[in-house]
Amino acid sequence: MSGIDSAINIDDLKRMAKRRLPKIMYDFIEGGVEDEVGLRTNAKAFSDLRLVPRYYIDTAKREQKATLFGRTYASPFGIAPTGMAGAFRKDAELFLAQAANDADIPYLMSGAANASMEQAARLAPRNMWYQIYGAKERRFQLDLVKRAIDSGMTVLALTCDVPVSSNRERNRRNGFVRPLRMTLPTILEAMLHPAWVINYYRQGGLPMLGNWQPYAASGSSPDQVADLFASQTPDPSQTWRDVEAIRSIWNGPLILKGIMHPEDARIAIGQGVDGMIVSNHGARQLDMMPSPLDMLPMIRNAVGPDVPLLLDSGVRRGSDIVSALCLGADFVLTGRATLYGATAGGLAGVKKAVSILQREIDLVMGQIGALNLDALGPHYFLETVRAEEERRNTGAMGGRR
Numbered sequence: 001m002s003g004i005d006s007a008i009n010i011d012d013l014k015r016m017a018k019r020r021l022p023k024i025m026y027d028f029i030e031g032g033v034e035d036e037v038g039l040r041t042n043a044k045a046f047s048d049l050r051l052v053p054r055y056y057i058d059t060a061k062r063e064q065k066a067t068l069f070g071r072t073y074a075s076p077f078g079i080a081p082t083g084m085a086g087a088f089r090k091d092a093e094l095f096l097a098q099a100a101n102d103a104d105i106p107y108l109m110s111g112a113a114n115a116s117m118e119q120a121a122r123l124a125p126r127n128m129w130y131q132i133y134g135a136k137e138r139r140f141q142l143d144l145v146k147r148a149i150d151s152g153m154t155v156l157a158l159t160c161d162v163p164v165s166s167n168r169e170r171n172r173r174n175g176f177v178r179p180l181r182m183t184l185p186t187i188l189e190a191m192l193h194p195a196w197v198i199n200y201y202r203q204g205g206l207p208m209l210g211n212w213q214p215y216a217a218s219g220s221s222p223d224q225v226a227d228l229f230a231s232q233t234p235d236p237s238q239t240w241r242d243v244e245a246i247r248s249i250w251n252g253p254l255i256l257k258g259i260m261h262p263e264d265a266r267i268a269i270g271q272g273v274d275g276m277i278v279s280n281h282g283a284r285q286l287d288m289m290p291s292p293l294d295m296l297p298m299i300r301n302a303v304g305p306d307v308p309l310l311l312d313s314g315v316r317r318g319s320d321i322v323s324a325l326c327l328g329a330d331f332v333l334t335g336r337a338t339l340y341g342a343t344a345g346g347l348a349g350v351k352k353a354v355s356i357l358q359r360e361i362d363l364v365m366g367q368i369g370a371l372n373l374d375a376l377g378p379h380y381f382l383e384t385v386r387a388e389e390e391r392r393n394t395g396a397m398g399g400r401r
């Protein structure tokens with residue numbers, strides 16, 4: 001076994017992606033913000049959870065199919081939007097779309113993708129979702145929604161957690177800022193990754209932002225298109241009225257990505273939003289945010305049992321996905337996990353990441369005695385078991401008195 005085939009977990013794919021990329025690019029994927037407290041917060045939230053198994057339950061025919069917005073997918077997770085993926089591996093978004101199609105899971109394409117939504121939709125006609133960022137000139141965001149309708153996107157996600165740019169110190173130190181200002185050590189380090197460098201120069205530098213290309217003057221370079229995008233987003237003047245405006249032209253499922261406060265969740269429901277992704281953007285925006293996992297139960301309480309809740313940030317294992325579902329999520333998205341796969345091995349790499357997670361979910365379900373996703377719930381957590389036992393013991397003592 002060699003290359004992608006030898007990866008047995010997501011961490012292996014991450015190491016392969018790291019080997020392939022110059023530090024400046026790897027840091028762009030991996031980095032958080034400022035002191036990177038958030039990255040540790042996200043990882044710890046998952047690693048602190050303990051699942052208590054139940055035995056002698058027939059789980060021979062386990063299945064992990066999940067239904068969301070009336071559509072049944074093969075697994076309870078999909079691919080989160082990651083902008084500029086084409087810079088890590090040429091055509092990465094097309095590989096993500098193709099792999100999502102083949103595995104029958106959704107792919108939420110980034111508004112800052114290098115491929116265009118029209119290209120990706122041809123590869124995954126039933127599995128494409130689209131993510132948009134608000135733009136200073138509203139005509140851009142409204143046109144993007146129209147294009148999402150025309151190209152057959154099935155779910156629209158509006159990212160709300162980027163009101164301003166974030167303080168990504170790794171990028172600033174490496175010179176990954178606009179315009180690109182690579183330092184000499186950065187350039188020398190990049191030479192240690194010749195496959196990526198050759199590809200980078202062959203495609204003429206950083207690739208085009210495919211979804212924004214139609215808005216720039218014809219013949220614009222990728223840099224000029226990126227300048228247009230950067231001049232439009234982030235837009236700190238966005239308000240709930242912008243959500244309302246998008247709601248009024250998009251009839252399909254509309255979700256907000258990055259909701260963290262229960263009150264925002266309640267407001268979102270009042271605005272006619274169909275669901276939300278509880279997310280801290282993979283700890284890439286505000287360093288001191290709690291993990292989405294910690295906010296999930298409060299948000300579930302705020303919106304009630306029927307509103308679809310998705311979760312991302314920090315998912316690296318099938319057990320993370322199972323834990324999020326036990327805690328009240330209906331669905332999970334993976335950002336870096338699938339991006340490592342795309343970077344390390346293109347289509348084969350994404351497929352590998354997806355199959356690793358699917359296998360891990362299946363094994364964890366078998367381990368804890370869950371036949372299907374309906375069997376999951378907070379009753380698997382150590383805290384619940386402990387509280388239940390304490391309640392029984394107190395009851396028993398009370399009975400003896």
Ligand SMILES: Cc1cc2nc3c(=O)[nH]c(=O)nc-3n(C[C@H](O)[C@H](O)[C@H](O)COP(=O)(O)O)c2cc1C
Nearest residue numbers: 029080081082083110159281282312313314335336
């Ligand atoms: C390289 C990279 C680019 C990202 N670009 C976007 C984006 O364009 N739009 C967006 O809503 N989220 C973006 N995100 C955030 C992801 O959608 C997702 O919330 C996050 O990666 C989840 O955390 P995880 O990487 O720990 O799984 C990006 C994340 C990464 C790592």
